[in-house]
Amino acid sequence: MYSDKVMDHFKNPRNVGEIENPDGVGEVGNPVCGDIMKIFISVNDNVITDAKFKTFGCGAAIASSSMATELVRGKTLEDAWEISNKAVAEALEGLPPIKMHCSVLAEEGIHKAINDYRKKQGLPEWEEKNPHSHEHEDSACEH
């Protein structure tokens, strides 16, 4: 059911772990729904120099976390903010429809980590423009 790329990122996840003294952290998801992602970023000169993750979830959730951290590394905060869940899913050569919410979670995790950094810097938080980005906060897990 999963693409080779998903299986590769599931079995050999990139950037697993935590960053000590991270510049930004984003935790999204809900144990009730069966997935939680925690994204850590280091920022230097407005560029994400390092990104790591810890994820509780299915194969797609782990692969999406791995891919999302790969995609944001080396990007400016503005460019990283623009990485959509679709971009994560496409980079993984597709996700089954029922698993698309895992890529949404990854996008949301990156956004939260970026906003956490901005908040710490005393900067205004950027606004989520995707209407789907808060659905995972429902404990009902409806998508």
Next chain:
Amino acid sequence: MGERRTIYLDHAATTPVKPSVADAMWPYLNNHFGNPSSIYRIARESRNAIETARAQVAKALGAEPGEIYFTSGGSESDNWAIKGIAFANRKKGNHIITSAIEHHAILHTCQYLEREGFAVTYIPVDQYGLIDPADLERAITDTTILISIMYANNEIGTIEPVAELGAIARKHKIPFHTDAVQAIGNVPIDVRTQNIDLLSLSAHKFYGPKGCGALYIRKGVKIDNLIHGGGQENRRRAGTENIAAIVGMGKAIELATADIEWHNTHIRTLRDRLLNGILVTIPHARLNGHPEKRLPGNINISFEFIEGESMLLWLDDEGICASTGSACTSGSLEPSHVLLAIGLPHEIAHGSLRLTLGDANTEADVDFVLEVLPKVVSRLREMSPLYKGGKEENSNV
């Protein structure tokens, strides 16, 4: 490259057809193709083969051959029992009693009937998945026309007090159906002494072919037909018989019930070796279902801090076939209704693993799983934000 090893531990999902069962089926896929409803000799051979199988199934249940009706499998048998009894008795009442942990073939059929104007009570279960007979007694009303409680649960393996539940139904003169799909070959069944009026079974769960099952209907029970058409199965279930599969089911049930004691001892010994091995080597693991009143081959364990599908993917990578109650494999986003019914929090239900052993499993299989599984669990825990690095390593939940 060496041949990939497969360790099949999903016998509750389906079982392989035994070679002797396949051998028994073969003539009916070959020369003996006659339609049993026809009059000539080759048709009579088919007719006789079906009646032999009917007698084999009846004997395994302690029933009369005339009380066995062949169907396309467990789902059809469950649909027939529930809808057939409900529609035949709707003038008497509209109330059905079942349990919260039934298979979807029962639950979704009951939900359909609710939309058709029936009322359904779903009896809860305790933390082990057991139904309290007193709860059944309390749920019965003047309008109750059917009670359906599964013999043994497919996910957690809990065996229900069927004889006792059947006695309550009998006392109130209400037809009692049991979905025994998981029980055949694992638990001795006698429909007479266990007060069962209707019983569903499915051949592929006891080393027979897929697409074939039966419904036992006690003589005198009033039930509507589900499949309308020709006069097969004593005018109760239309459709030209799947002769080869029926013959295979007859052979398979004979083998499965010939020596339940030996089978149980063998499987249970292996199961307990695996279960104890897991509980000793992996912290934060808990057994779901009843410790003793459970199917001999069933293990259902929740591992904290991790999710079931990712476990299955890693096990599959090692050639181990297993199953989970996590939402992520069910096509919905809710974890198993059975695990929620026994009171597991969602996050623990998501981390469940079902291993169901069968006749061909060996000690070597068990040892291989015990070698692989702890690594899989710890690898996933390492990357879980819920896992705080083994501070509570020594306390089994």
